[in-house]
Amino acid sequence: MTEIMASGVRGFYRGSDIIDERRIDPAYGAVDAYELMAPIIDTDKAMHWLMNLVESKGAHFVTETITRDLVDLEDSLRARFDADVIVNCTGLQGEVLAGDDTVYPIRGGLIRVINDGTDFPKVDAALTITADAAGSANEIVFLVPRNDNILLIGGIAEPHEWELNLTLDSPIIRRMRERCEKFLPGLKYARVDPDYPFAQGLRPFRGKNVRVERELRRTGSRIVHSYGQGGAGWSLSFGCAQDVAMLVEEALSGVPARPMAEMTNDWKIPKTERRRW
Ligand SMILES: Cc1cc2nc3c(=O)[nH]c(=O)nc-3n(C[C@H](O)[C@H](O)[C@H](O)COP(=O)(O)OP(=O)(O)OC[C@H]3O[C@@H](n4cnc5c(N)ncnc54)[C@H](O)[C@@H]3O)c2cc1C
Incomplete structure (x- = not known):
């Protein structure tokens, strides 16, 4: 974090008040937070x-x-x-x-929910926690708002899984959703995008x-x-x-x-x- 601060990244701010401001559940256990400006590609x-x-x-x-x-x-x-x-x-x-x-894949999956402010307060910043704090590098909290009123709920990383056969009911995807709901309780009321509820793909890694x-x-x-x-x-x-x-x-x-x-x-x-x- 010291390196990020020193590098002059735009909009850097560190303060535990972010936890409240972003409506993170106090019971989740977050004690520190920082934010910065970063581009997101749609x-x-x-x-x-x-x-x-x-x-x-x-x-x-x-x-x-x-x-x-x-x-x-x-x-x-x-x-x-x-x-x-x-x-x-x-x-x-x-x-x-x-x-x-x-070369080998690391499979990922994202739930797409409607983020127009009707079901839960609109999420207008990406939210994540470090893999260390999540206790696992492969199952983390990863929330990214897209430009078009969609919030992406993630994330998972499954090395060497080649099949694109995950669904909203797969145990790892259910866990992902529960984890994110514990982090940001408003998501309990989220509606999945009826046209495109779930996205999955293989990240093409190499040894x-x-x-x-x-x-x-x-x-x-x-x-x-x-x-x-x-x-x-x-x-x-x-x-x-x-x-x-x-x-x-x-x-x-x-x-x-x-x-x-x-x-x-x-x-x-x-x-x-x-x-x-
Ligand atoms: C779950 C997930 C999360 C991601 N998160 C991020 C992120 O946070 N940040 C980020 O920057 N990127 C992210 N990505 C993007 C990811 O990094 C890119 O999808 C990946 O790098 C694309 O790599 P590629 O273009 O090499 O491969 P591909 O997208 O697989 O493209 C390969 C191309 O080659 C063609 N091809 C393959 N085989 C043949 C063949 N035999 N003959 C002819 N054509 C062929 C295919 O048709 C395709 O057009 C994510 C992707 C996934 C799946």
């Missing part, structure tokens, strides 16, 4: 915006499943699509397309870390990988895209590919200077 809207942006720049979308390692298909795919470079962002399918057997790296198994390859962003894909997207662009430029100019681990210092070069080489 991902449904952002995906449309991104698709339009890419299309407006001349992209042509083709939907097709690739079932083999890209190293084997590189020449044929590049010839077929007249492509200078292939950028692989296939998440968990990195296992097949990049021969990476360290070591995110992989933003050129293909190393084939000399002269023009494949650039970007996958394994796990549960921070939106947050990391800006930086990863910038690094992918740099690696694409490298591949096009014939610079030999290097392992990501050797490039740590390059990532620190300011963007404006990176383009010089």
Whole structure:
């Protein structure tokens, strides 16, 4: 917390009065709190915006499943699509397309309730507690208001669960709701969104870390990988895209590919200077 305060993050405030102000149940046991300003991305809207942006720049979308390692298909795919470079962002399918057997999912689920102020006082700030305080890193309190009168109730993290078969009645989802109701009692009166009550998905993790790296198994390859962003894909997207662009430029100019681990210092070069080489 000292680091956050010192970093000059906008709107930082620490005080136990936040607990009352945000209507947290005093019986929950919270003794300290802090708040700060942070952007929230409405991902449904952002995906449309991104698709339009890419299309407006001349992209042509083709939907097709690739079932083999890209190293084997590189020449044929590049010839077929007249492509200078292939950028692989296939998440968990990195296992097949990049021969990476360290990718794995962490399943998550969110209940969507109506947050228009009629059933409970409108929640207008994201609320969470640290994993330490929650007593579990995998079952926490995670409440995020969306722009459109929806409150997301979470959260869970289930490593190595591949099936998207959770429902509102699954024990872990019932526990999630009960936990959040204990934290913020107003949620006992919450109505689920009838059109879209429950969202679930697989966060695409990877053994070591995110992989933003050129293909190393084939000399002269023009494949650039970007996958394994796990549960921070939106947050990391800006930086990863910038690094992918740099690696694409490298591949096009014939610079030999290097392992990501050797490039740590390059990532620190300011963007404006990176383009010089
Ligand atoms: C529960 C949950 C919570 C999250 N919380 C956060 C958060 O707090 N902050 C944050 O920033 N992000 C969050 N995220 C977002 C998450 O980080 C992103 O969903 C993730 O990073 C997306 O990764 P991706 O684009 O690599 O993979 P995907 O979204 O899986 O995209 C892969 C793409 O590759 C395509 N593809 C896959 N296989 C093939 C194939 N064989 N052939 C052709 N195409 C293929 C797919 O069709 C898809 O378009 C959350 C996600 C979930 C599920």
